[in-house]
Amino acid sequence: MSSNGKNAKGVLVDLNRCTGCRACQVACKSWNDNPAEVTMCLGCYDNPPDFSADTWSLIRFDEVEYNDKFNWVFTKRQCMHCVEPACVTVCTVGALEKTPDGPVIYHPEKCIGCRYCQYGCPFGVPRFEWDKPLGLIRKCRFCVDRLDSGIEPACVKACPTDALTFGDREELVTEAYRRIAARPGKYVNHVYGDKEAGGTSWLYISPVPFDKLGFPALGEEPVAHASEIIMNATPVTLTAAVAALSGLYWLTKRRNEGMKEKEA
Amino acid sequence: MTTSVKTTTFKKPSATGTVVLGILAVLTVLGLITGIYRLAVGLGATTDLSDQYAWGLWLGFDFALIAFGGAAFTLALVVHVLNLKKYEVVLRPAILTGFLSYVSVLVILLIDLGRPDRFWGFIVFPNIHSPLFEVSWCILLYTIVLALEFAPLLFERLNKPKIVSAIHAAVIPITIAGVALSTLHQSTLGTIGLSLPGRVHPLWWSWLLPLLFFLSAIGMGLSAMILVLLIANKAFGRELVKLDVLAGLGKGSVWVWVVYAVLRVGDLLFTGDLGRMFTFDTFGILFWIEMLLMVIAPIVLYSMEGVRKSAAGLTVTALLVTVGLFFNRFAILFSGDPVPVGAMHATATYFPTFIEFAVQIGVLAAAALAWYFAAQLLPVFSEE
Numbered sequence: 001m002s003s004n005g006k007n008a009k010g011v012l013v014d015l016n017r018c019t020g021c022r023a024c025q026v027a028c029k030s031w032n033d034n035p036a037e038v039t040m041c042l043g044c045y046d047n048p049p050d051f052s053a054d055t056w057s058l059i060r061f062d063e064v065e066y067n068d069k070f071n072w073v074f075t076k077r078q079c080m081h082c083v084e085p086a087c088v089t090v091c092t093v094g095a096l097e098k099t100p101d102g103p104v105i106y107h108p109e110k111c112i113g114c115r116y117c118q119y120g121c122p123f124g125v126p127r128f129e130w131d132k133p134l135g136l137i138r139k140c141r142f143c144v145d146r147l148d149s150g151i152e153p154a155c156v157k158a159c160p161t162d163a164l165t166f167g168d169r170e171e172l173v174t175e176a177y178r179r180i181a182a183r184p185g186k187y188v189n190h191v192y193g194d195k196e197a198g199g200t201s202w203l204y205i206s207p208v209p210f211d212k213l214g215f216p217a218l219g220e221e222p223v224a225h226a227s228e229i230i231m232n233a234t235p236v237t238l239t240a241a242v243a244a245l246s247g248l249y250w251l252t253k254r255r256n257e258g259m260k261e262k263e264a
Numbered sequence: 265m266t267t268s269v270k271t272t273t274f275k276k277p278s279a280t281g282t283v284v285l286g287i288l289a290v291l292t293v294l295g296l297i298t299g300i301y302r303l304a305v306g307l308g309a310t311t312d313l314s315d316q317y318a319w320g321l322w323l324g325f326d327f328a329l330i331a332f333g334g335a336a337f338t339l340a341l342v343v344h345v346l347n348l349k350k351y352e353v354v355l356r357p358a359i360l361t362g363f364l365s366y367v368s369v370l371v372i373l374l375i376d377l378g379r380p381d382r383f384w385g386f387i388v389f390p391n392i393h394s395p396l397f398e399v400s401w402c403i404l405l406y407t408i409v410l411a412l413e414f415a416p417l418l419f420e421r422l423n424k425p426k427i428v429s430a431i432h433a434a435v436i437p438i439t440i441a442g443v444a445l446s447t448l449h450q451s452t453l454g455t456i457g458l459s460l461p462g463r464v465h466p467l468w469w470s471w472l473l474p475l476l477f478f479l480s481a482i483g484m485g486l487s488a489m490i491l492v493l494l495i496a497n498k499a500f501g502r503e504l505v506k507l508d509v510l511a512g513l514g515k516g517s518v519w520v521w522v523v524y525a526v527l528r529v530g531d532l533l534f535t536g537d538l539g540r541m542f543t544f545d546t547f548g549i550l551f552w553i554e555m556l557l558m559v560i561a562p563i564v565l566y567s568m569e570g571v572r573k574s575a576a577g578l579t580v581t582a583l584l585v586t587v588g589l590f591f592n593r594f595a596i597l598f599s600g601d602p603v604p605v606g607a608m609h610a611t612a613t614y615f616p617t618f619i620e621f622a623v624q625i626g627v628l629a630a631a632a633l634a635w636y637f638a639a640q641l642l643p644v645f646s647e648e
Binding site: 044046048049050051052058060061062077086089090091092093094095110111112113114115116118119120121122123124125127128129130131132133134135136137214216218223224226227228230231232234237238241242245246248249252253255256 | 303304305306307308309313314315316318319341344345346347348349376377378379380381382383385386389390391392393394395396397398400436440443444447448451452455456458459460461462463471474603605606607
């Protein structure tokens with residue numbers, strides 16, 4: 001159903017370039033008018049510790065050993081803006097929409113707060129306003145308003161080290177493999193998001209395997225693909241059910257009448 | 265047939281009965297108060313739900329109660345489609361049970377929604393790819409069907425024979441519509457599991473989930489009526505429905521569970537996950553508890569003549585199936601991993617709060633009370 005258009009946008013995140021300065025995180029809060037959160041020390045540098053209704057973009061700090069020494073790996077996380085998003089497939093009321101330009105956007109006026117998207121998303125992105133009597137879902141929207149004006153997302157604009165590269169997704173995939181090929185010792189040979197779950201608009205290249213950074217191991221099929229196939233068969237199921245039931249009714253009625261005649 | 269008992273005049277309950285009714289009334293009021301409080305202050309303040317565990321006790325009960333309420337479509341199938349008239353005495357109590365199960369589910373869903381004020385959203389904002397969209401529509405339409413199937417009881421009581429015969433004339437199309445709608449949403453609840461491959465443990469995630477959900481709803485529906493009617497026999501102090509009729513339902517359900525078992529194990533064999541059955545980790549053990557209670561117990565026990573002839577034996581077996589089904593539906597929803605994004609934030613847990621329990625128990629208590637009074641005041645157990 002929904003998928004990327006011809007010139008769909010994407011962002012390439014080069015984890016070798018990220019210094020963990022969190023300028024992207026601040027820019028996200030500021031552009032989207034999201035308030036700061038009161039947090040406490042959890043024994044790590046992640047702050048806030050996870051996505052929330054008010055935090056759509058986040059730097060994750062992982063301590064990983066590679067090349068025989070201790071290293072920090074900083075990972076900017078946000079909505080991956082899947083090419084075939086599970087949240088869009090499962091949303092009861094179609095409040096989530098995949099636009100041809102790439103962003104997965106949310107229509108709060110449709111949302112009934114069932115939270116199926118939270119369960120459906122393999123990346124744990126949609127967040128609910130738990131503290132409100134009438135809560136809604138909130139998530140990164142790929143700064144769709146900025147994209148519509150032809151400029152990059154706020155987080156990309158704020159990045160001082162060019163760890164985030166904004167452009168056409170197809171070109172970014174090529175660029176990602178070019179960087180890996182140019183310096184094979186610096187990267188693992190994996191562009192996360194090229195194939196995962198049918199592809200994502202945000203792409204990652206990294207010095208360490210992605211499972212060490214909390215990325216889920218996903219196949220190439222869109223997550224909700226199986227259920228979509230079954231759902232598309234609904235008219236067939238319904239017709240078959242009505243036909244089978246009518247047939248059964250007719251058969252058993254004849255059987256009963258036959259039995260009555262015999263008795264008579 | 266001699267099984268009919270007219271119950272259109274209210275009979276005073278026994279002393280124990282009065283105490284039980286009193287407790288149910290208190291639980292109902294408690295559920296009402298906590299439910300209103302939850303609507304006033306929101307989900308965060310009243311539940312242990314979080315972004316990691318966005319669905320909880322309430323949704324698990326919805327899943328299980330819809331299968332329990334499958335009693336109505338199963339008996340409609342048996343009596344009107346398969347034309348097994350022996351079981352006609354169970355049909356009206358089954359419709360009552362199904363109707364109250366579905367109304368309970370609707371009430372709980374409303375309280376569980378982030379925006380209960382927009383519960384009607386699925387009617388005007390369709391997403392035909394969403395299993396929950398289809399389930400919502402089917403439940404709406406099927407509750408209307410159940411109300412139509414239930415209406416003759418009310419109009420018989422009110423002495424409006426014209427309305428009764430009008431509904432009666434359409435009983436076959438209404439029944440077929442109801443069973444077809446049930447086939448769809450009972451199986452589509454399984455499709456919800458199918459849509460969450462990362463959230464459902466490999467011992468449960470399967471392409472067959474829609475079919476397995478449908479079959480287990482039929483099996484559960486048959487046992488639900490055994491359980492409900494044997495409790496009712498006790499509560500009313502007389503045999504409302506004869507034991508051999510209920511034993512017949514149990515015997516019939518053996519075949520449903522045999523087919524279920526073959527599909528379930530065959531599927532694990534096919535996907536290569538069969539070995540996980542014998543790992544005996546948390547989920548391996550959970551799998552066996554579920555198989556023992558929901559599948560093996562009814563196959564073995566309902567096949568034994570001694571069990572079929574004993575009210576206690578039938579009650580225990582039906583109870584085992586019900587508990588097993590709850591295990592099954594909760595496993596579909598909660599066997600997977602929550603999704604943490606932060607590096608150190610993988611410690612989220614979930615345990616229902618007092619309010620979650622109070623609301624859930626309150627709705628169930630209200631349904632039990634409604635069942636009792638309907639059985640007292642309406643011709644649930646009378647024959648035309």
